[in-house]
Amino acid sequence: MTWVSTGTSKYFKRTFGATSVPAAVEKAARDLRSDLLGDYPDIPVDVEALARAVGIEISPLPPKAGCLEGALVPDRDRFVLYLRSGVSPQRLRFSLAHEIGHTLFYSSPPIRKHQIGILAQDEINAEERICNMLASALLIPSEVLQRMFTLKQMADPWGELLYLEHVARTFKVSLPVLIRRIAYVAVKAIPSLVLIFEHVLHAYTHADEDLRVTAVASLGSARNRYSIWMNQTANGLGLMTAARLYSLWREQGVSQDGKIKLAGKIVLNDDGELFHPEGASDCQHSVSVEMSEFHLGRWSKKIVDTKCAVALYARPGGHAQEAYVVAVLELGPS
Numbered sequence: 001m002t003w004v005s006t007g008t009s010k011y012f013k014r015t016f017g018a019t020s021v022p023a024a025v026e027k028a029a030r031d032l033r034s035d036l037l038g039d040y041p042d043i044p045v046d047v048e049a050l051a052r053a054v055g056i057e058i059s060p061l062p063p064k065a066g067c068l069e070g071a072l073v074p075d076r077d078r079f080v081l082y083l084r085s086g087v088s089p090q091r092l093r094f095s096l097a098h099e100i101g102h103t104l105f106y107s108s109p110p111i112r113k114h115q116i117g118i119l120a121q122d123e124i125n126a127e128e129r130i131c132n133m134l135a136s137a138l139l140i141p142s143e144v145l146q147r148m149f150t151l152k153q154m155a156d157p158w159g160e161l162l163y164l165e166h167v168a169r170t171f172k173v174s175l176p177v178l179i180r181r182i183a184y185v186a187v188k189a190i191p192s193l194v195l196i197f198e199h200v201l202h203a204y205t206h207a208d209e210d211l212r213v214t215a216v217a218s219l220g221s222a223r224n225r226y227s228i229w230m231n232q233t234a235n236g237l238g239l240m241t242a243a244r245l246y247s248l249w250r251e252q253g254v255s256q257d258g259k260i261k262l263a264g265k266i267v268l269n270d271d272g273e274l275f276h277p278e279g280a281s282d283c284q285h286s287v288s289v290e291m292s293e294f295h296l297g298r299w300s301k302k303i304v305d306t307k308c309a310v311a312l313y314a315r316p317g318g319h320a321q322e323a324y325v326v327a328v329l330e331l332g333p334s
């Protein structure tokens, strides 16, 4: 992932004495946590205690204008936070951690002043991205994450998916938050790519709503070697199972007004029907996927044989737009 240089990213790197934004985020998260919770905090991380420590008071009122997660209003010696309601407990924890990130852009009391103060869209976007990264770094300390991964837990892609779910529950974060975090932290795993697909517009052309890759993590020996670019469609990649699973679920599992009727974790069975898998059931198949390989100093296209596990996740009572598909692709020996 590349970072456009903005006043916001420069300020953040300077504040935490780091040469890259991801390194600054790690430093910021570690500083915030260790001051209050020590270097090895209890898991799940007590994000409410962290929020109180930086002076955030949660208001019971509905959110005013603000970012997607809520609205943070600076006051003399505190911040008042209006959080969105009706979200899952995991989402609430993420929002709180995200808003802790925004406090880092303000000067200390008595006068809380935003340090960038430029309302250019580039700067706003950069701050949002930093706050999202910081939120997952706060909730998922890299040392704890790395200790949780050994090769024993995952014999195959389905096993890896189940283990990722277990780790996400342990940290009390959503599966997508965990997967985005793992993209930045090297963990022991079978050589594999973990993809999140969402039904969205192309991020640059803002057209062609489709089931597109919105996050990628390369694990084990695939790290820094294989990747799949964002925005690609499940169909375009040759991941027909993901495309079929999603379109069938849209037909059968979503009501006219876009509300989710069929919630939970859903996969396709051998007859191509939707079903809720029981823990260890074997829902894997072989597929050849075009991916990018970093070889001799540059990225090039390569068709790679993989064994894959694909599942769709839909929140009870949620909107169809919130559903996502996770695919774990285990790379064969090369």
Ligand SMILES: [Zn+2]
Pocket (backbone or CB within 6 Å): 067, 068, 069, 098, 102, 128, 131
């Ligand atoms: Zn925000």
